[in-house]
Amino acid sequence: MAGTHGSSETKVSERASHFLKTLIEHHIRDGQPVGSRTLSKETGLDLSPATVRNVMSDLEEMGLVSSPHTSAGRVPTLLGYRLFVDSLLTIKPLDEIDVNALRCEFEPLDDATALVDTASRLLSGVTRLAGVVMLPRHERDVFRQIELLPLSGKKVLAILVTGEGEVHNRIIHTERAFTPAQLVEASNFLTEVFTGQDMVEVRRRLLEDLQATHERMDELLHQAMEMAQRVVESAEHKDQLLVSGQTNLMHFDELASMDRLKALFEAFSEKREILYLLDRCIKADGVQIFFGGESGYEVLDDCSLVTTPYRVDGEVLGVLGVIGPTRMDYQRVIPVVDVTARLLAAALRQHN
Template identity: 35%
Template sequence: MTHPPSSPSGLMALDERSRSIFRDLVETYLDTGEPVGSRTLSKTSGLNLSPASIRNTLADLTSAGLLASPHVSAGRMPTHAGLRLFVDGLLQVGDLEADDRTAIDTRVSAVGRRPEDVLSEVSNLLSGLAGGAGLVASPAQDAPLRHVEFVNLSPTEVLAVLVTEDGNVENRLMRPPPGLPPAALIEAGNYLSARLRGRTLAEALSAIREEISAKQAQLDGAASALVEAGLADWAGPEQRTLIVRGQSRLLESVEAAEDLERIRLLFDDIERQEGLLSLLDEARQAQGVRLFIGSENPLFSLSGSSVIVAPYRNRENQIIGAIGVIGPTRLNYARVIPIVDYTAQMVGRLLAGPR
C-alpha cells in the first residue's frame, strides 16, 4: 500500500507501554466509534496497569498530537496524525475475507462486460461492503477506433457514433454545419473510419487536420465541414465520469449534531466532482492502494473524512481508472483496504475481456 508521508511522530518515539495502549485505544475506537477511557483500556490492554497509570500515558500521547479528547470528561480518540501512525506502523492488513471475496466475485461477474454496467455495480458494491460511499472514475475514452458513423437527428443535431476496437460504443451529439445534405454524413463517416481505424482519437486528430488544411482530403465542402466540426468537438478534455453510490450510508454513522455537520460537509465535498476525480487520478500514479486521512488531502480539510483508493488496469497493464471508498475516519481499514484492492483487480480483468 502506498500513502502520503507519515506523521513525524514515529513509533520509535513511543515505548512499549505507550505503543500497546495506543494500539488498543485506536482499535477500540475504530470498532465502537466512541472516545475510549482509561477504565476501558485497563481492562483490555493486558498490561495490568491502573486507570491512573493509563491516564498518564494517554496524556503523553495527547501532548504528542496523536490523541484528542472531544470533551473534558470524555475519553480520547485518535487524531488524523494518530490514525496515520496507526495505519502505517500498527495496522495488520490480512487477506480478503472469504465472504467478501464471494460477494465481489458474484455481483461483479453477474453484470456482464459493458463498462458502464460494471462500474456502476462496483460503486454500489463498495458502498455496501465498506459502509461508506463508493467512488469509481471511468477510464478516459482513448481506445483504438474501428468505425465512425454520423446519424441525422434534426436540422440542428447530428449523432456521432464511435465504435472502438473492443466493441464499446460512444455516442456524441453534434451541431452540424447549416444545410448539410444526407450524402455528406456517409462521406464524412467513411473518411473518418478509414483514417481512425486502429488508432485513438488523440493519435489521429493532428494528421487528419493537416490533411484537411492542405486540401488533400478527398471530401466535398459539406463533408469536410462536418469532419472539422467533429474534430473541434472531440479535441476537448477527456470525457470521464465519476460514479458515486451509497451517500445515504454515510448518514448511518451520525450519532451527534457535530457528526451531522461533518456529513453535510462531506456531501459538499462529493458534489465537487472535479476534485474527487483529481484525487482518484492521484491513485493512478501509485502501484497499489492509497489512503488519505482527513486533512492529508485539501478536499477533506473540513469534513475530516478518509478515502481509500486503488487503480485498475487494462489488458496492456496500463492504469486507466480508479475506484475507492469515502467515509468517516472510523472506517474498518483492515477490512476495507483488501476489499478495494481486490475489487480494482476484478474491474481490470472484466473490462479487459477474455485473452
C-alpha cells in the same frame, strides 16, 4: 502492508503503541472518547491507573490523541490514525468465499459502464460507506478541438468540441481585449497540444502548466490556457465518476449534521473535486489513504478516502475507493478496496 499517502515518523514505545492501537480500535467501534479505565481493561495489561494516565499523556504530547473538552477520555488525531495505519494495522486478506461472492457479481456483465457501476455498488454495499469509481480512460471523452472567438469588449466565446462530436460553449470575461488573429493563434496552439487526450488528462495538464509556468509564460498563452481550463471544467462529464452509497454516511454521528451532509452530498453530486483527488492517485502503487485535511478538500476534513488504481495489461485505467468517516474499519475496508480493484480489472480484461 498497503502503501499510504504520507508517512508517520513519530517514535513511539511498544507499550504506548499497544495503547494507541487499542484506543483507535475501540474508537472505530463506537465513536466515543476512550477513558483510561476502559483502556486498562481492553489492553489486558496489569498497570496502575497512574501508569495508564502517564502513557496517555505521552501520546497526547506526541499529538497522537487529543481530549475533547466535554470528556475525560481521548480520541485519536489524524496523526494517530496515520501511525496506526502505517505501522500498527495487520491486514487480513478476504477469505476465498467472500472473494468468489464478489467475483460472481461481475461475471454476467460485458459492458464497461455496467462493470464500473457494479464495482461502485459492491464497495458501498460491503463497507457500508460511499463507493467511488472512475470510468476507465478509454470510456471517457477526449479533447478534439477548441476555438476562441472575440465578442464585444473583453469577452471571448470558447467553443470546445469533444471526441463524440459534442460541442460545449462558454462565454469568458477576460482581463484585456484580444484581436481575432491572437485568438486564432491561441486556439491552434491548444488544439495542437491537446487533441486526442482524455478530458481528465487535459484538465490535469492545464492546471499543472498554469501553476508551474505562470512567471515564464507569454501573457496570451497564459490567458488562453485559463480560458481552456474554464471550458474544459464546464464540459467534463459527471459520468466520469460513479458514486454509490452516499446515504450510508448519514449513519455516522460525526457526519450527521445537516450542514455537513449537505456539503458532502453536493460534492458527490458535483464530482469534480473528488475526480481531482482520485486523479492524484493514478500513479500510486497499491492502496493510498488520505486522512481528513490530507485530501486538500475542505468538505472531506472529517472523512478518510481509501483508494487504489485498477490496471489492465499494466496500464492504469482508473482509480476506485471508498469515502467514509475517519474512524472507518481500515482492517476490513483496505482488503475490500484492493480485491474490488483486482476483480474489476479482470472483468474489464475479459470485456476487452
